[in-house]
């Protein structure tokens with residue numbers, strides 16, 4: 001056990017310790033694997049500790065076949081059913097608190113993919129395509145808008161080939177926000193003062209019908225994408241809110257925001273924010289959007305185009321909170337990026353985690369430095385992990401060393 005950090009409790013003449021070359025007080029939990037393993041046998045009715053609500057497992061001691069002692073908080077609990085100790089196995093033990101919840105793993109085909117696409121004026125900036133510098137006549141230029149359109153076109157074709165049951169919707173933003181949905185109906189246009197009212201934007205998003213599967217909408221969507229033209233300002237804040245609101249009806253949905261510029265309309269403005277107050281309010285706006293998405297297990301990814309000046313620390317919160325990706329990509333690599341976002345399958349939604357440490361230890365960078373960590377993950381993929389650092393209370397070291405001094409570690 002390493003103790004190099006200041007702990008919340010003042011040390012009481014703790015024994016001097018040799019500095020270790022690496023920090024081994026790290027908890028790495030593969031949440032994706034836990035969800036996958038839960039397809040196998042899950043035991044029902046866990047015994048919960050009366051002191052801290054941790055689950056009784058093979059780590060616990062049975063005292064006299066009438067009680068068990070919690071390894072985390074040392075509370076002694078009655079043993080109503082000792083079957084739990086008769087089937088001890090190697091490896092992890094999985095319990096289901098409520099067997100009815102098992103059905104939630106099959107959230108089925110209702111989940112959506114929302115492309116939230118920047119079509120503001122700056123999307124007309126061009127990028128040189130040809131690598132051949134020797135001949136000026138060979139150099140071809142492509143605008144960001146054209147690059148996004150062809151990336152969307154390719155991505156839809158691949159999705160259609162591999163998962164034609166997917167439900168895809170399109171939202172664009174400039175100085176207006178246009179909700180094309182699945183492309184089969186006339187788009188809903190939100191503009192002017194509508195873009196200043198978060199409640200209005202949210203309800204407009206929530207009122208959108210569920211998109212039809214891509215097998216029925218591919219051509220309509222491609223046509224809408226083909227006709228997109230760039231103009232005006234960047235109402236990214238309102239468009240992100242509307243897109244998350246549309247997706248919020250189906251847990252496990254993905255929102256992909258593709259932009260080349262700073263948000264520069266009132267709600268969620270990230271340009272010309274010289275006043276600290278305005279900046280903090282915009283930062284809070286995106287943080288709250290991330291919370292809204294997390295609450296509904298919506299994964300938000302942010303793709304920005306290379307050579308632009310997006311405010312990634314603020315926008316990135318959306319992805320950080322929801323388990324999405326943030327990336328800056330070359331205009332010609334957009335299709336690859338969209339595909340890498342889409343190929344990560346969501347294997348569970350509304351995932352909440354509670355991790356217990358013994359009361360002598362605490363989590364270092366998680367909230368109030370407590371022994372119990374509670375965290376919401378929303379949607380998880382097979383790659384989702386929790387990695388966090390823990391430490392031991394300085395005041396408890398002496399007692400622990402005394403307890404374990406006769407044990408070879």
Ligand SMILES: [Zn+2]
Nearest residue numbers: 049052070073
């Ligand atoms: Zn306990």
